[in-house]
Amino acid sequence: METLNLQPWVFRVEAIEGESISHFLGRFRRANDLTPTGLGKAIGVGGAIARWEKFRFNPLPSRQQLEALAKVVEVDADRLAQMLPPAGVGMKIDPIRLCAACYAESPCHKIEWQFKVTQGCQHHHLSLLSECPNCGARFKVPALWVDGWCQRCFTTFADMAERQKEI
Ligand SMILES: [Zn+2]
Ligand SMILES: [Zn+2]
Structure with a gap:
């Protein structure tokens, strides 16, 4: 029997109101047993997933990258964009903060x-x-x-x- 390398379906993870892309990607990856590299390869963005999980958005994820991610995670690209800083808003990468x-x-x-x-x-x-x-x-x-x-x-x-x- 041959084993399939590509999972034909994904465990969907619902986006939470206000959720950051880092938190969402971590939940999605664990639900689907994917590493940052594995997910990056699946959507053709190479090492970008690991950068996004650290809030390193220089450059910001492009629309094309968000659409590729949207196809895999089954969350709309516009919804994914809400997990990023709005245009012109600077990120404080460190320290990670919590309410x-x-x-x-x-x-x-x-x-x-x-x-x-x-x-x-x-x-x-x-x-x-x-x-x-x-x-x-x-x-x-x-x-x-x-x-x-x-x-x-x-x-x-x-x-x-x-x-x-x-x-
Ligand atoms: Zn402690
Ligand atoms: Zn609060």
Whole structure:
């Protein structure tokens, strides 16, 4: 029996409101057992997936690349574009930031947390966390957020909300 190299169908992953492309790509890849390189090859963008998962958008994903990605992930290219910074909005690549109160309501990393202009969460009027308030560990890139807790001390992201300051 021959084994097929190409999976004829994908496990679809629904986009979450406000979700960043890094978080979405991580969820899609895990659901479909794909590496960044494997997904990049499948859509013909080479190493770009790994860059996008780190919010390195220089250059920004092109419309053509988003359409190729849309075909594979089965999420509309316009919807994928919403997971990126709007034109002219600079990205803060480092550190990865978190509104734990948002995460408690909807477990995903939001793209707006990484905008240079973003000072805090406008929904909760809370400061964003740049590290675990319990042990000081930096957050991993959102593509690697699997369990929703600090990888060093296991404090859950949701529990970190009480350590956010009001703004
Ligand atoms: Zn929030
Ligand atoms: Zn920690």
